[in-house]
Amino acid sequence: MLKYGTDKIGQTDSNRFSFSVKKPPKRDEKDVTAKIIGDFGKWQFKISILMAVLKFPIAWYQLNIIFMAPPQDFWCQKPAVFKKYTEREWRKICCPRVEEHPCLIFDPDLLILDPNMDKTLIPLVPCPKFIYDTSVFKRTITSDWNLVCTKHWLTHVCQGVMMWGIVLGGIIFGVWADKYGRQFPLMMGIIIQAVASFIASVIPWYWLFLCNWFILALASGGIGIISFVISMEVVSGKWRTIIPVIYQLPFGLGNAVMASLAYWFRDWRKLEFALASLSSIYIIYWLWVPESPRWLLATGQTEKASEILKEIARQNGRDLTLREIRQLIREHEVQREPDPGFMAFLRSKNMRVKTLLLSMNWFCTGLAFYAFAQYLGSIGGNIFMAVALTGVISTLGGFTCIFVITRYGRKTTVGLYQLVTSICFVLILMIPRSKYSNDWPRLLFAGIGFAGMAGTIPALYLFSGELFPTLGRNVGVSGVTTFARVASMVAPAIVTLDSFLTDLPLIILTFISFAQMLMLLPLPETKGSPLPDTLEQAEQF
Template sequence: MLKYGTDKSSQADSEIFSFFSETPPNFVDEPDVTSKIIGDFGKWQLRISILMAVLKLPIAWYQLNIIFMAPPQDFWCKKPTAFGKYTEKEWRKMCCPRVEEYPCLIFEPDLLLLDPSMDKTMIPLVPCPKFIYDKRVFKRTITSDWNLVCDRHWLVHLCQGVMMWGIVLGGIIFGIWADKRGRQFPLMVGIVIQAVTSYIASVIPWYWLFLCNWFILALASGGIGVISFVISMEVVSGKWRTIVPVIYQLPFGLGSAVMAILAYYFRDWRKLEFALATLSSLYIFYWLWVPESPRWLLATGQTEKAAATLKDIARQNGDDWSLRDIRQIIRDHDVMREPDPGFMSFLRSKNMRVKTFLLSMNWFCTGLAFYAFAQYLGSIGRNIFMAVSVTGIISTLGGLTCIVVITRYGRKTTVAVYVLVTSICFVLILITPRGKYSNDWPRLLFAGIGFGGIAGTIPALYLFSGELFPTLGRNVGVSGVTTFARIASMVAPVIVSLDGYLSDLPLMILAFITFAQLLLLIPLPETKGAPLPDTLEQAEHF
């Protein structure tokens, strides 16, 4: 066990760890067998780190492609044959009540045909029998394929809700499986399921069957996210546990930019899904490139397999170890680890209960801002492709700046700064008029900076959360509070659906929530430069 007042190198090893990861890293400072044999970072670690980071591309595609599957799309009621002498513009003008934003209800066509100029207050409204969709930008969407408009519009948000639920459950199921069966096999199963279900999604003709398939895809995506992050943490040691987990997250923003480029080229959600499935299928080669985690092999007592794996890795890193020497090092570091306390133990302690509650609410606000704003991007500017690609690139830069800011300023201060930037950008988007500037570039710029603010908030909040929980219980503590971000991801589709009442209502809610998050930070203590607590008693007095 660490002593209270751990040295700076140990503290640095637990600095900036993942953003948007489902499982926190192991903070317990145990004797590191693998680093003695294969080093903290070498050619093999570099290759595996890159392979795991590249997995964030499909994770971004499937978490965010609802933006291009169901983008904002104009539609109107199909003109009956009897109105053939009228132009499409004249028909659309006469058939709909002016108070309706969309033509879900139209005037009774038979009565309207008798005298189009008559007082329409005397004509009853009836449901539109068939819709026509504007295909100037998108040739096909799930909205147009399955008529997900008017009283069926909620089914669009159900798709994203199912995706988020699947990611949560997939993280749990695959996480447990990976702890019992190893990292490699569950990871490959997730990759195969993800590719196959993506292919199926591109051709499936029925909405409800699509939704079931979509849920299975989400399970696989959630599992890949958990396992790839764990592997990225397990292959490195020392200061690289600060750097690699942050770099691991950066392709997420690039993934959304790649998706926007593909969507711009295809303009058809089925072709886009097929293209993403094809790219995702390339990850099957990981079976040849990613071995079982030597740390997991050691943790489960498979010392012979671990020794053979470590010998091969050391060879790739340019070191020549004999199996005999490796076995001896493993025996010398065979230590017992005390079990972590349960999450409920933090709720029974007065001080930790307050900090746990405040951290949980901070994670909920951050998760809601990310997932809801990601879905809202389609309505930010006139060019949805530019909006998504620009925000993806800027969010990558936001994650990079966090590394610099958080090492110079306090953790609490860094979180507050990025949250404030996000809040201000939400307000600026609200007060900037639509359509006044070319491509709505000011709104697009504010959206990109706001997304960058969220991208900077998350790694800083991860570090801040980890340093407030004690070493014995840090894993379960961080896992517990970050669960609220995943709960927020399920609430996000509901927030976005409020645009049916007022177009900017979702953004108004997000602006209020992010400003409120600043108040939730005030009671929390700053952790920069403070010794990490080891026990619950030490954390209680921090």
């Protein structure tokens, strides 16, 4: 599992430890890279922005199923013998009244004898060919591959494949990045993502499209994990609290950009080509993003690390020679203790409870986020406005998280944003559809609900990290956040429940959102508390 070359998340005060267990040997709290290049400077600002901007394509490919397979009206094609009837008249006489989108029609051979005859006497037969409403979307994967009726589940398979690929991509690229560095795997992910997106825009067969979509998902998952790790490795001190929040902000804006492009093109293939074109721009990162100096130091490549650190120090206005840098590196060489592993947390009584509660909370968070994102098309009449508005408002939610989390603490912040999301879900259920122009109240609360989730995710990341000990923090956080990815695979199944009851998916998400707040209650607040270094200390925290 990918680890970044530091063990702390947030700030600690080592003098405030009051654990009775034996403490590890005291180390210099300021790591060597921070002493050389500083906690935050021009170079860290540049890299942090570059990594955050990678959230744009991550958002596009995780959620563009919204515009690839949106809600779309369809009906059975009119046979030539019924040419004297208008489309409206044909749909009225051929379809059973109990179905909005009938997959079966009255037998045309019998219906033509007397269209007004008792329909109970006419058997139902499968529709041979469907016609799709192109008033909003000219082309979707639904219309291209007839993913309706018995094939409707294949639209959700598409999203499931994407989420499986992201999970596996995070693991595969994580191992790759641990072994061969951050820069090369990141660039390979960017190239694969762009090429696979270009291929997806022209591929004519559904099952081959799924294979290509899975490869794209692998790359997207790899980019996500590596970019996050790099954004954490380049900063130190208080910036390790702020940067993870800032890193998440472009995700919502990415949704707004995608909605604008979808509104312009109204064709999923043209949209995919446009996203591929934008994604290919990131290849220029090869010139801007060097290898991580922390990874180089961790793997013993001190000479390369020294040269990169010297250039970074120069950009940050810190005048250090190569000789001085090498001397600092030698002085700060420490023997790392092995991480305990994720299973060690499940064997410890107190940490087992924390780990299970965090895992369930991440599962609920992931399920609410991905299911609600796919459900957006049913919130209001204008799907483009719904996605764009929620994207912009969710970004504001991420901004507010920076201020709330530093003032009120981690646990309180997570609970507060989860409460906001839950209340918004309830209000959406209470407001009737189509009562207001463009369903603007429903869209507004959908946006605020997304803002709540946008504030929950970075706060929950930080809260999770501070509950795990320094030795094992990375593997602990990686382990519990994996459950959010698992939930993303379940999300399409939740969305399909709207075929039984229109708002059933949202009702389920409302209960889940309230339930996850209860899972926070047994967990301790970490704000202002020293972070545990060892598993023994974490057990008593």
